[in-house]
Amino acid sequence: MEYSLFILIAPFFLFLVLGLLGMKMKPKVAGIIGTIGMGLCAICAYTVAYQYFFQTGRVGEEWQQFIPVNFEWLRFTENLHIDLGILLDPISVMMLVVITTVSLMVHIYSLGYMHGETGFQRYYALLSLFSFSMLGLVVATNIFQMYIFWELVGVSSYSLIGFYYTKPSAVSASKKAFIVTRFADLGFLIGILILSYYTKTFDFGTLTANHAELVTTSFAGGTFMGLSLATLALTLIFMGGAGKSAMFPLHIWLPDAMEGPTPVSALIHAATMVVAGVFLVARLFPVYFFAAPDVLTLIAYIGTFTALFAAVIAITQTDIKRVLAFSTISQIAYMMVALGVSDYGGHDGLGYMASMFHLFTHAFFKALLFLGAGSVIHAVHSNEMSQMGNLHKYMPITNWTFLIACLAIAGIPPFSGFFSKDEILAAAFHHHQVIFWTLWIVAGLTAFYMFRLYFRIFWNGKRDYNEHHKPHESPLAMALPLIILAVFSVFTGFIPFSDFISSDFMPFHTHIDWTVAGMSIVVALIGISGAFALYAKNSKQPAQIAQSLGGLYKAALHKFYLDEVWMWFTQTVIFRYICMPIAWFDRHIIDSAMNGLAWTTQKSADSVKGLQSGQVQFYAWVFVVGSILIAVLVLFF
Amino acid sequence: MIRLEYYLIISTLMFFIGIFGFITRKNMIAILISLELVLNAVEINFAAFNRFLYPHQLEGMFFTLFGIAITAAETAVALAIIINAYRSIGNININNLNRMKN
Numbered sequence: 001m002e003y004s005l006f007i008l009i010a011p012f013f014l015f016l017v018l019g020l021l022g023m024k025m026k027p028k029v030a031g032i033i034g035t036i037g038m039g040l041c042a043i044c045a046y047t048v049a050y051q052y053f054f055q056t057g058r059v060g061e062e063w064q065q066f067i068p069v070n071f072e073w074l075r076f077t078e079n080l081h082i083d084l085g086i087l088l089d090p091i092s093v094m095m096l097v098v099i100t101t102v103s104l105m106v107h108i109y110s111l112g113y114m115h116g117e118t119g120f121q122r123y124y125a126l127l128s129l130f131s132f133s134m135l136g137l138v139v140a141t142n143i144f145q146m147y148i149f150w151e152l153v154g155v156s157s158y159s160l161i162g163f164y165y166t167k168p169s170a171v172s173a174s175k176k177a178f179i180v181t182r183f184a185d186l187g188f189l190i191g192i193l194i195l196s197y198y199t200k201t202f203d204f205g206t207l208t209a210n211h212a213e214l215v216t217t218s219f220a221g222g223t224f225m226g227l228s229l230a231t232l233a234l235t236l237i238f239m240g241g242a243g244k245s246a247m248f249p250l251h252i253w254l255p256d257a258m259e260g261p262t263p264v265s266a267l268i269h270a271a272t273m274v275v276a277g278v279f280l281v282a283r284l285f286p287v288y289f290f291a292a293p294d295v296l297t298l299i300a301y302i303g304t305f306t307a308l309f310a311a312v313i314a315i316t317q318t319d320i321k322r323v324l325a326f327s328t329i330s331q332i333a334y335m336m337v338a339l340g341v342s343d344y345g346g347h348d349g350l351g352y353m354a355s356m357f358h359l360f361t362h363a364f365f366k367a368l369l370f371l372g373a374g375s376v377i378h379a380v381h382s383n384e385m386s387q388m389g390n391l392h393k394y395m396p397i398t399n400w401t402f403l404i405a406c407l408a409i410a411g412i413p414p415f416s417g418f419f420s421k422d423e424i425l426a427a428a429f430h431h432h433q434v435i436f437w438t439l440w441i442v443a444g445l446t447a448f449y450m451f452r453l454y455f456r457i458f459w460n461g462k463r464d465y466n467e468h469h470k471p472h473e474s475p476l477a478m479a480l481p482l483i484i485l486a487v488f489s490v491f492t493g494f495i496p497f498s499d500f501i502s503s504d505f506m507p508f509h510t511h512i513d514w515t516v517a518g519m520s521i522v523v524a525l526i527g528i529s530g531a532f533a534l535y536a537k538n539s540k541q542p543a544q545i546a547q548s549l550g551g552l553y554k555a556a557l558h559k560f561y562l563d564e565v566w567m568w569f570t571q572t573v574i575f576r577y578i579c580m581p582i583a584w585f586d587r588h589i590i591d592s593a594m595n596g597l598a599w600t601t602q603k604s605a606d607s608v609k610g611l612q613s614g615q616v617q618f619y620a621w622v623f624v625v626g627s628i629l630i631a632v633l634v635l636f637f
Numbered sequence: 638m639i640r641l642e643y644y645l646i647i648s649t650l651m652f653f654i655g656i657f658g659f660i661t662r663k664n665m666i667a668i669l670i671s672l673e674l675v676l677n678a679v680e681i682n683f684a685a686f687n688r689f690l691y692p693h694q695l696e697g698m699f700f701t702l703f704g705i706a707i708t709a710a711e712t713a714v715a716l717a718i719i720i721n722a723y724r725s726i727g728n729i730n731i732n733n734l735n736r737m738k739n
């Protein structure tokens with residue numbers, strides 16, 4: 001399957017072509033070239049997926065890991081070498097499908113959405129760069145290749161969030177996203193170094209083989225500050241994943257990242273890049289499970305808390321993209337929890353499968369939600385809910401597709417989100433009651449805030465649109481991706497995921513646990529009817545409830561002041577107690593050492609430069625005196 | 638017979654008088670003359686040592702002759718330079734020859 005390399009080369013080539021020659025093309029040409037290139041890439045990914053899942057992937061029962069392409073990129077010593085290659089196994093092939101599909105939809109959608117924007121060609125070039133980096137990340141054969149593409153993803157995300165670089169808020173949002181994820185990646189890098197220092201390898205295959213035997217034996221009880229080194233390394237690696245996947249408390253960049261163009265939010269900050277952290281943990285799952293099960297517990301708790309926390313904030317937000325951003329955080333936290341509560345092997349590995357399943361379905365319905373939101377923003381030219389309402393009359397396609405996505409994320413059968421969320425809840429149910437009940441509440445909250453969003457946009461709310469500028473349905477380029485993604489959102493839930501993806505590569509059978517499923521349907525319906533009661537008709541009740549909650553509501557509206565806490569932390573602790581002393585040291589110690597050196601050189605040069613007078617007679621005098629002195633020394637001493 | 642020491646004393650005196658003149662005089666002709674004194678002091682040494690150490694050989698004498706010839710050539714070149722310098726700056730004071738430096 002060497003042709004899978006094409007999936008990587010195509011977007012990179014597109015990036016070069018559009019980035020270097022884009023300005024010489026008409027915007028439309030650049031957009032169409034980008035879209036067609038991505039289409040070819042998607043076709044190739046589908047071919048790889050078909051061939052892998054239905055022809056060559058399985059030997060006997062077990063799914064195989066293939067490495068069709070691999071070459072040594074940097075070689076330091078026999079053990080230490082960095083390879084670049086393509087690893088095909090069930091999760092990476094699934095990710096290829098997800099990324100290329102969503103990316104293609106976003107490419108098509110942007111033809112309409114970004115029409116007439118300045119920098120249209122740059123936009124497509126950056127989309128291609130992002131697709132390349134993300135695809136490279138998921139097929140990475142070793143942890144270092146993953147890290148390289150991980151950073152590339154961060155860079156392209158940075159430049160796409162800051163696409164409207166004349167807007168100060170977009171610039172600061174892009175910087176925030178980059179710095180926060182970069183801070184987390186510092187942990188990731190240290191984790192990689194510790195891990196590979198002990199195991200002497202970067203390779204995923206070697207690390208995870210035989211129940212991660214290599215990791216458990218090579219660390220052999222090394223401890224640091226009371227923690228086993230394996231735990232420490234894997235926690236640090238998870239920190240990188242938490243940064244990218246916006247886990248509490250590193251989630252602060254994701255809501256701000258909504259400053260980017262909406263299709264970018266759909267591609268990067270909903271469907272693909274933000275699940276990189278989940279993918280990372282899934283990729284190293286055997287290592288986590290066998291070498292550091294404590295870290296998995298930690299992941300489960302952080303995920304549970306983040307899910308609840310983000311869902312509560314999402315209820316109060318009024319910017320539709322921010323609601324979706326917090327919903328994304330909450331749903332990714334769901335996937336993290338599923339990994340955290342998972343066991344290894346067979347049906348015990350349900351959580352692992354559920355996590356990947358939810359990642360898969362979530363990518364489609366969340367991308368659909370974002371693209372639908374983009375379509376609405378395109379029509380009313382605002383992000384604020386108060387500027388919307390009653391749009392079902394004007395935008396039927398957006399209305400129906402958005403409804404489908406809302407039903408999917410709320411977990412109503414038979415939409416895809418129901419199946420994946422049910423598996424996660426089932427996995428949590430068998431693992432830990434507190435986690436299960438929290439997730440159950442979050443499921444209700446999810447249904448509530450999604451339908452609050454839906455009703456406020458499409459039904460109740462503003463009705464008096466300007467006669468001359470009525471909202472209108474989006475053009476075909478935008479409607480088509482919505483329809484395609486809606487189809488995906490309806491049907492992907494029926495894929496028997498456990499046949500394809502499992503923690504130990506052995507297919508197993510799942511069945512819907514109707515106790516859990518029933519409970520999740522009930523809570524989703526409660527959420528929806530709550531939203532219906534409060535928001536379907538124009539009423540004063542929501543404001544009253546907000547009033548009665550007082551401080552809690554205000555805190556949630558301000559995202560629990562986490563931004564302010566981080567700001568305080570950076571300004572006071574980091575700037576004052578770390579940066580300022582370092583700056584002082586630099587300015588006073590390092591700089592004065594250098595200045596002193598220069599001063600000494602200058603002074604000594606000044607004092608001896610008179611010797612070089614150009615007077616030959618003086619030179620002769622010095623020469624003679626010197627010779628006489630040497631002669632005297634030689635003769636008498 | 639005149640002893641070797643006398644030759645050497647004379648040549649040493651000449652040598653250091655030459656050096657002293659070379660260092661202190663500002664007139665280029667005087668410097669050239671001082672230089673001649675230094676070279677002639679050396680040639681006296683050659684001749685004297687040849688006479689006293691190896692009386693049956695003539696290498697020292699030949700060297701003296703070579704020295705005289707080279708000195709003459711060098712004097713010619715130096716005088717030519719001095720004349721050019723005079724044409725250029727109007728005098729032959731060594732301290733005034735600093736146009737290249739400044």
